Amino acid sequence: MDMTRVAVNGYGVIGKRVADAVKLQPDMELVGIADIATDWRIKTAAGRAPIYAATTEAAGDMRAAGVDVAGTLQDLLGRVDIVVDTTPKHIAAGNIERYRQAGVKFVLQGGESHKTTGHSFVAQANYDSALGRESTRVVSCNTTSIVRILGALRDAGLLLKARGVLIRRATDPWESHLGGIMNTMVPEPSIPSHQGPDAQTVLPxxxxxxxxxxxxxxxxxxHYWTLQLTREATREEVLDAFRAAPRIAFIRISDGLVALNSTIELMRDLGRPRGDMWEVALWEDLVTVNGDEVYLTYQVFNEAIVVPETIDAIRALTGLAPDAAASMAITDATFGMRKSFLETPGAAS
Known part of the structure; x- marks a missing residue:
């Protein structure tokens, strides 16, 4: 089997998960990790893959902090076929010219704008249009969930239009000590919020x-959604559309999964690495159908949901898999993806 040589630039919340995910893939090799950090974040990468300094200036600081630096990002780019850039928002756009000069393909994340690559990616929706491209951008966590959920109903011929309300978490848990929103809620300053137009870059x-x-x-x-269907439908028809779609898993209030924190605790009890949830967790018992209208709510784990999409983006750009189904089958098997988190004995996941 051909192995695609992969670099990860940026070893933060998403980068460390992408690095681990690449190591799980039978057709990929993690060649190196690049960053500028000198603290615990990059030191935890020791042993996972060689560590490179993302800038020449950072190399000395990293070595002085006891990080075993194998070289610079430029050295790393000379050894790989593709780089996944998971650096902070707007940093990746400044790295594009370096990637092009090195002749490597690149995957950006949702913090960058659509115009940086001219292509935005969710595997189930537009894998084919990414095949062989120089680059793509995996859309944000919220946008990924929108495309998965609304795409499922659209593919079933049921979706006419959608109106959604998103309650976003204030910050990543590990940064909560840096300040943030307490005892209040802060509306985004425009309607539509950016996630709607962003989803339309994938499903126009x-x-x-x-x-x-x-x-x-x-x-x-x-997320909370009010959806108008193309026709009157039964609740079971709507649920069947979600069952047929990838990377959506049902949760139920009747199982005691009554709040965001209870689902996170479930992920830990299931032994998920870092407590990650790659699926959209849709409350099955709250899906309500009234004629041609549907009301539903679901949960998005933003630290993890884009990681399988990133793996599929690597396969699309490098041609490792000919279509979405082939790539997602490998990805989902290596992750242990589920359609329902609480199965009855003997049920298939």
Whole structure:
């Protein structure tokens, strides 16, 4: 089997998860990790892959801090086929010319704008259009969930238009000591919020409007959707559309999963690495159908949901898998993806 040589530039919340995910893939090799950090974050990468300094200036500081530096990012780019840039927002855009000069393909994340690559990616929706491209951008966590959920109904011929409200977590848990929102909620300053237009970069024909606010919590995002269907449908038809779609898993209030934190605790009890949830967690018992309208709510674990999409983006750009189904089958198996988190004995996951 051909192995695609992968670099990860940026070893933060997403980067460390992407690095671990690449190591799980039978057709990929993690050649190195690049960063500028000198603290515990990069030191935890020791042993996972060789560590490179993302800038020449950082190399001395990293070595002085006891980090075993194998070289610079430029050295790393000379050894790989593709780089996944998971650096902080707007940093990646400044790295594009370096990647092009090195002749490597690159995957950016949702913090960058659509115009940086001219292509935005969610595997189930537009894998084919990414095949062989120089680059793509994996859309944000919230946008990924929107494309998965609304795409499922659209593919079933059921979706006419969508109106959604997003309650976003204020910050990543590990940064909650740096300040943030307490005892209040902060509306985003425009309607639609950016997630709606962002989803349309992947599915241009979606008729949707999103409204968003930041809440005083750090555990996942929460979406509420009012959907108009193309016709009257039964609740079972709607649930069947979600069952047929990839990377959506049902949760139920009747199982005691009554809040965002309870689902996170479930992920830990299931032995998920870092407590990650790669699926969209859709509350099955709250899906309500009234004629041609649907009301639903779901949970988005923003630290993890884009990681399988990033793996599929690597395969699309490098041609490792010919279509979305082939790539997602490998990715989902290596991750242990589920359709329902609590199965009855003998049920298939």
């Amino acid at each position: 024909d979606l008729d949707l409007v999103t409204i968003a606010a930041k809440g005083a919590h750090t555990q996942t995002h929460n």
